[in-house]
């Protein structure tokens with residue numbers, strides 16, 4: 001006996017975000033240090049109202065990682081907002097303070113909660129992330145049951161004076177974020193350096209291939225959020 005089947009309804013994505021799937025192979029100054037960056041991009045094409053929170057793990061005045069987060073708005077896809085959050089004013093994490101969260105830590109948690117995605121630029125300190133960045137992550141992960149990273153899209157980056165200086169720090173950071181159940185962007189990887197070839201004295205990004213890579217990377221991050 002022949003089985004009869006009802007044909008499926010016609011596919012429609014009306015009312016949903018529009019995605020363009022494509023594959024970019026971008027040779028960048030940063031990527032040349034480690035080979036080429038290969039990544040597939042499911043790109044959201046409309047970035048209006050997309051808010052990305054950007055954090056630098058360095059408090060140094062002339063920090064290249066802080067320069068990177070400040071330069072993001074200039075390379076962000078049109079319509080996307082980059083909100084830079086300073087982690088230098090956070091108190092040292094103390095579990096005794098969890099019951100009444102310090103104002104600065106609560107402000108950080110609120111900013112991340114409202115964000116479509118998180119961009120973290122980490123320096124490499126002693127083959128890991130900086131203490132100030134770990135402190136911020138510890139605050140964001142608490143109190144128990146209110147971990148801000150759960151399913152939050154996170155794009156990891158780092159700038160150093162050398163060619164692959166933040167690779168080990170970024171690896172540690174991804175390990176922490178994996179435990180915290182963040183939605184870590186696997187590609188592209190952003191090992192940016194040497195800093196003096198990417199930024200001018202005012203902290204503007206001068207390297208076009210790095211600009212293009214960052215624009216695409218922010219598009220990938222946005223496609224995971226919202």
Ligand SMILES: Cc1cc2nc3c(=O)[nH]c(=O)nc-3n(C[C@H](O)[C@H](O)[C@H](O)COP(=O)(O)O)c2cc1C
Pocket residue numbers: 058059060062063064065066123124125126127128159160161162164165166
């Ligand atoms: C305490 C400390 C530890 C460091 N450890 C490393 C390291 O393990 N690997 C590395 O490549 N650079 C290391 N550096 C150099 C920093 O990565 C470099 O100063 C970088 O520019 C810091 O980032 P920033 O410009 O955003 O402040 C270290 C610097 C400091 C202050």
